Amino acid sequence: xxxxxxxxxxxxxxxxxxxxxxxxxxxxxxxxxxxxxxxxxxxxxxxxxxxxxxxxxxxxxxxxxxxxxxxxxxxxxxxxxxxxxxxxxxxxxxxxxxxxxxxxxxxxxxxxxxxxxxxxxxxxxxxxxxxxxxxxxxxxxxxxxxxxxxxxxxxxxxxxxxxxxxxxxxxxxxxxxxxxxxxxxxxxxxxxxxxxxxxxxx
Numbered sequence: 001x002x003x004x005x006x007x008x009x010x011x012x013x014x015x016x017x018x019x020x021x022x023x024x025x026x027x028x029x030x031x032x033x034x035x036x037x038x039x040x041x042x043x044x045x046x047x048x049x050x051x052x053x054x055x056x057x058x059x060x061x062x063x064x065x066x067x068x069x070x071x072x073x074x075x076x077x078x079x080x081x082x083x084x085x086x087x088x089x090x091x092x093x094x095x096x097x098x099x100x101x102x103x104x105x106x107x108x109x110x111x112x113x114x115x116x117x118x119x120x121x122x123x124x125x126x127x128x129x130x131x132x133x134x135x136x137x138x139x140x141x142x143x144x145x146x147x148x149x150x151x152x153x154x155x156x157x158x159x160x161x162x163x164x165x166x167x168x169x170x171x172x173x174x175x176x177x178x179x180x181x182x183x184x185x186x187x188x189x190x191x192x193x194x195x196x197x198x199x200x201x202x
Contacts, residue, residue: 002201006127009197013124014082020116022090025049026098027110030172033160033179034134040169050088054081060133067140075130083132110174117178118185125190126197
């Protein structure tokens, strides 16, 4: 039964995560660095945002393998494919006709998106499946260049932010709000779901 619960936590967490990402994009105040990159690529070169999530994820899997001098994380392909599919599902099938013009409403949607992302990450991490290639990119930078997790995270986010600027991604005040606030949101929810998962799988 433990594996069943892991799958449930993984799927629920990924659904919450991708819903939150979609809301932050719809808020139109600036998406997170990696999301801004995917939106910019979609606007500049076509394809859907979810398709670019998958493409960028596949590129990162190869880069991570090079940095870690290891084999590519094949299981991460499933994770990133599911993330890309669900982002397209939320953006195109569920939120396609949702547009917000009042600043207060945009701020509210951004905050709800942040809440959902933090909740989703805290839930899906309990499954201990193959992580998102973006998270692995941070880990690869840490071990390849012998820096702290904070430095590795900063470098990874700066790389995405620069690329997002280059391709005309939606970088704005929301980008920096997400950058500063997502960690505390995850930190707040993670212990609760860690205890919940431990009780369930006993």
